[in-house]
């Protein structure tokens with residue numbers, strides 16, 4: 001029997017036995033989206049997948065394959081859809097993908113779910129997909145599903161943010177491809193971070209509303225919305241040292257593990 005937490009590395013009898021024993025199933029939901037000239041397009045896949053695997057290892061969970069496409073990048077939280085490589089789903093498509101995955105996992109015995117979001121814009125389509133999936137399971141006579149849905153970046157202590165941003169935290173939406181994501185990538189995949197290409201054309205100065213078409217000069221040309229200068233692997237580790245135990249504590253509390 002494999003020790004892996006990754007569903008993709010399990011055989012079906014191993015998967016069946018673990019969900020029958022009550023293992024929570026983590027579903028990371030990501031995006032394929034520009035993250036500036038210094039980070040790869042897969043940041044929103046790498047980070048929630050890593051956090052999910054770390055938490056699953058602590059709580060005896062299973063990590064289903066990450067959904068690699070997310071809801072459309074928005075100018076004020078991801079730079080928008082215009083950057084080459086940013087490849088997205090419609091909101092209803094993403095919801096239906098999550099619905100189908102939750103439904104099949106439930107049919108095969110999963111009763112505890114953690115939808116772990118790694119891309120700001122996915123939040124409400126993920127709520128919808130989870131709701132539809134649970135509803136469909138109920139129609140199939142399957143009750144007793146408990147599900148958590150969360151953004152990993154919310155699991156951070158105030159004091160950690162104060163240490164990271166002595167001049168004040170700009171907010172998670174503006175943090176796109178900036179200090180948090182760059183530091184986390186330096187902690188988990190330093191081989192994919194081009195420190196010499198960190199731009200200096202931010203921070204973005206957005207109004208408190210959306211406009212279509214967006215004023216092209218409102219999004220920094222690099223696609224980095226705040227500042228990535230000062231990112232280090234150590235800061236990324238501070239974040240992981242909050243994210244992983246705090247999410248694990250919530251999962252244990254909610255599922256009685």
Ligand code: ZN
Pocket residue numbers: 035043044118119176177181
């Ligand atoms: Zn991101």
Ligand code: MN
Pocket residue numbers: 031033044078118119120121
């Ligand atoms: Mn994103």
